[in-house]
Amino acid sequence: MTEVIQSISSISNEHKEHLGFYAKKLGYSSEQIAVFEEVMETVRTILDKKVRPKTMEWDRQGTKLVNGKLKLPNGYQEVINELIMDNELLSWFVPEDFGGFGYSNIFSNALTSVMAEYDMSLQVGTLISLSVMEALVIYYRPEYEQYLSNFIKGKHTGYVAFTEPQAGSNLENVKSTSMLDGDEYVLNGSKIFISNGGHAEAGLFLAKNMVDGKAQGTNVFYVEGLDGIEILRLEDKSGLKANPTAQLQFNNVRVPKENLIADAGNGYRKVLERLMGMRTGVVAQGVGAVSRALELAESYADQRIQFGKPINSFYGVKRKLDEMKRQLPRMLKHCYLASFALDRYNKGYIPYDIGASGHESELAAADGIPGIARGALVHYFVSQANIYTSEIANLVLYDAQQIFGGNGFIAENEINKLTRDVRVLPIYEGTSEIHEWLISRAKPALELLPKFKVVSSEFDGTTVYERMLFEKFPSLKGSI
Ligand SMILES: Cc1cc2nc3c(=O)[nH]c(=O)nc-3n(C[C@H](O)[C@H](O)[C@H](O)COP(=O)(O)OP(=O)(O)OC[C@H]3O[C@@H](n4cnc5c(N)ncnc54)[C@H](O)[C@@H]3O)c2cc1C
Numbered sequence: 437m438t439e440v441i442q443s444i445s446s447i448s449n450e451h452k453e454h455l456g457f458y459a460k461k462l463g464y465s466s467e468q469i470a471v472f473e474e475v476m477e478t479v480r481t482i483l484d485k486k487v488r489p490k491t492m493e494w495d496r497q498g499t500k501l502v503n504g505k506l507k508l509p510n511g512y513q514e515v516i517n518e519l520i521m522d523n524e525l526l527s528w529f530v531p532e533d534f535g536g537f538g539y540s541n542i543f544s545n546a547l548t549s550v551m552a553e554y555d556m557s558l559q560v561g562t563l564i565s566l567s568v569m570e571a572l573v574i575y576y577r578p579e580y581e582q583y584l585s586n587f588i589k590g591k592h593t594g595y596v597a598f599t600e601p602q603a604g605s606n607l608e609n610v611k612s613t614s615m616l617d618g619d620e621y622v623l624n625g626s627k628i629f630i631s632n633g634g635h636a637e638a639g640l641f642l643a644k645n646m647v648d649g650k651a652q653g654t655n656v657f658y659v660e661g662l663d664g665i666e667i668l669r670l671e672d673k674s675g676l677k678a679n680p681t682a683q684l685q686f687n688n689v690r691v692p693k694e695n696l697i698a699d700a701g702n703g704y705r706k707v708l709e710r711l712m713g714m715r716t717g718v719v720a721q722g723v724g725a726v727s728r729a730l731e732l733a734e735s736y737a738d739q740r741i742q743f744g745k746p747i748n749s750f751y752g753v754k755r756k757l758d759e760m761k762r763q764l765p766r767m768l769k770h771c772y773l774a775s776f777a778l779d780r781y782n783k784g785y786i787p788y789d790i791g792a793s794g795h796e797s798e799l800a801a802a803d804g805i806p807g808i809a810r811g812a813l814v815h816y817f818v819s820q821a822n823i824y825t826s827e828i829a830n831l832v833l834y835d836a837q838q839i840f841g842g843n844g845f846i847a848e849n850e851i852n853k854l855t856r857d858v859r860v861l862p863i864y865e866g867t868s869e870i871h872e873w874l875i876s877r878a879k880p881a882l883e884l885l886p887k888f889k890v891v892s893s894e895f896d897g898t899t900v901y902e903r904m905l906f907e908k909f910p911s912l913k914g915s916i
Pocket residue numbers: 595596597598599603604605606628629630631632673676681860863864865866867868869870873
């Protein structure tokens with residue numbers, strides 16, 4: 437069971453089909469799409485050579501806190517460096533006006549999905565920077581050019597420091613403070629569960645906006661450098677073991693006043709509600725993890741002999757594999773629809789009718805669509821894809837692990853690692869319950885769109901996993 441199973445089948449053709457379709461709708465040329473496919477091939481080659489043979493060793497070693505400093509698993513950082521420094525991977529997702537190549541969420545999520553097939557920890561460690569970059573791009577000021585350039589050149593990786601002990605789903609309840617002092621803001625507070633925390637050099641920080649000793653809303657800041665940031669604790673997690681998740685103390689960290697993203701007092705409402713790239717990233721992580729699980733389960737079921745036959749010849753195993761195969765393209769579809777909806781929204785348009793007819797959708801300009809429906813529509817697409825893929829990834833992984841019998845319960849096997857890793861999908865970037873609530877909040881606005889139909893209405897039937905999802909979250913039935 438320690439044998440490394442290489443990719444035996446790839447969903448890359450399906451990725452290509454979706455990517456090509458939506459990329460053209462977004463105005464990318466065939467050449468641009470081809471160039472991106474080459475980038476994906478380069479990444480896959482690196483992942484095949486440097487990550488696949490190491491992923492279980494990294495999982496076993498995990499990240500450690502030694503004398504106040506993080507010790508990452510052997511070779512883990514070198515691969516991140518190769519991806520983001522040598523290949524300047526992050527440059528592809530910065531708009532051309534700001535020095536990058538201008539590839540949008542449909543592309544970054546194709547990449548996320550492929551990286552998640554190999555190692556979710558590494559994917560988080562490499563691509564969480566996209567959230568920081570997203571904030572710098574949406575609320576661009578000339579001062580941010582240098583910050584973006586540091587990401588483009590791979591000098592920096594990012595972190596996002598929002599959560600606090602009393603402020604998880606309810607992030608507006610943060611206690612951290614920010615106070616203007618001359619031309620600088622002074623930041624103080626304690627943050628928990630920070631991915632890449634204490635390791636990445638640049639990130640976002642959410643705090644109360646203190647004016648004359650009183651809180652007036654919240655602020656989000658861009659923070660560069662680790663001065664004044666102390667690692668209080670490193671979490672011992674059940675999954676994502678190679679990626680550090682830390683509790684950080686910010687002590688009088690000073691940032692230029694221009695590092696306030698958007699306006700004072702509006703951090704939660706304006707910035708956090710716009711940062712949806714990572715939410716669609718969670719969807720892509722689910723797609724990647726399920727494709728790898730299917731690959732592993734198919735291979736194992738083909739080779740494992742019981743009662744004189746490969747176990748894939750037994751109805752109980754075959755039925756599971758068939759259902760997983762039916763499920764994966766649906767997850768992929770949700771992933772691209774959500775990413776496309778976000779891309780259209782970021783360009784000032786909405787994808788009006790894609791829920792109904794998918795590929796033959798009408799793309800209506802935002803004019804004439806009430807603003808409230810526009811915002812609700814993008815939240816609908818992002819949250820429905822999020823809850824759908826993150827919950828279903830866990831259901832699929834349960835079955836994939838089951839196919840491995842006792843071997844599936846052994847930590848050193850990759851299927852076991854995947855099962856542990858995907859458990860976080862319905863928790864971070866908004867819990868499933870929060871996404872369920874966001875979908876219900878979007879519904880009245882969606883009723884203002886006469887042609888709007890939910891994404892799953894085009895599927896010919898439900899899978900076992902969809903039925904289980906609807907049993908768990910009855911309000912989603914007919915809503916996603
Ligand atoms: C591995 C990992 C990495 C993370 N990385 C980061 C990071 O990089 N940066 C960062 O800022 N945070 C990060 N987080 C934190 C993560 O975003 C939070 O854990 C998540 O938002 C949930 O918050 P909470 O844990 O406080 O749970 P709570 O908000 O306390 O929720 C507990 C339960 O109550 C439910 N609940 C809460 N409110 C409602 C409601 N209104 N309706 C229905 N149910 C509700 C939740 O769904 C959940 O089931 C990370 C967490 C993990 C585990």
